[in-house]
Amino acid sequence: MCLFMPAAALSAEASKIASTYSDVLSANILTEEQCRELKMGSYLGVAAASANPPHFIHLCYKPPSGPIKTKLALVGKGLTFDSGGYNIKTGPGCSIETMKVDMGGSAAVFGAAKALGQIKPPGVEVYFIVASCENMISGTGMRPVDIVTASNGKTIEVNNTDAEGRLTLADALVYACNQGVEKIVDLATLTGACVVALGPSIAGVFTPSDDLAKEVLEASEVSGEKFWRMPLEESYWESMKSGVADMVNTGGRQGGAINAALLHCSLLMKKCSGCTSTWPGPS
DSSP: OOOSOOHHHHHHHHHHHHHHTTTTEEEEEEOHHHHHHTTOHHHHHHHTTOSSOOEEEEEEEOOSSSOOOEEEEEEEEEEEEEOOTTSOOOSTTOOGGGGGGGGHHHHHHHHHHHHHHHHOOSSEEEEEEEEEEEEOOSTTSOOTTOEEEOTTSOEEEOSOTTOOHHHHHHHHHHHHHTTTOSEEEEEOOOHHHHHHHHOTTOEEEOOSOHHHHHHHHHHHHHHTOOEEEOOOOGGGGGGGOOSSSSEESOOOSTTHHHHHHHHHHHHHSSSSSOOOSSOOOOO
């Protein structure tokens, strides 16, 4: 008996939410072929080993009336199972048996979509985006030392197939930027390194924008969530450099969550040189 939710089932749940609140929510599910046409090589590299096809999920909330004053995107990690790939999860504490929960970011995003479908806030358009798939092992799978190309043309050297979430999210974030949004909240479940830093009950917040950090932290107080802003240390970008690509997908264990956040920032910034205090916005 299968006790996890494959990407197809996750996209079906998303479509169900959109159908329930069809007056304000719509769903667009991209097939693997459509993702290939969009050149989502980073996301599809992770999905390549699984017998279950990937589903790229895009829900859109539009208020029932009135002008749109701002556009936002919520992007959630949607790994329905994470074996680690060829860098398979092994040893005590690897938690491979719990990796059906690696789609927690997408579940939170869809929960937010359902909430907006119920309360119907005016003046805001919101995109809920999930690049869903499994990270498995097979002869077609992504290998350590492979180079994948994200949909904005940036290349990533894969030095650890178990740092897969940031690869799927890379193409999801580029897709979000292409919707013309002003702000993106990326629910990344960024590696065990963040749990080592902050424990199991506090989420790390990474952003070069003081204003956005303030908004997120204020929202966390209202919701009862525990957040802590983490640094985006530009000097750590040295460990993310590659001799054969624009970047590697992991810079090692030390500062691992910061390195992952730097990768996402570098993908979205006009300069691929790590994050700086002058955030140029999505490009």
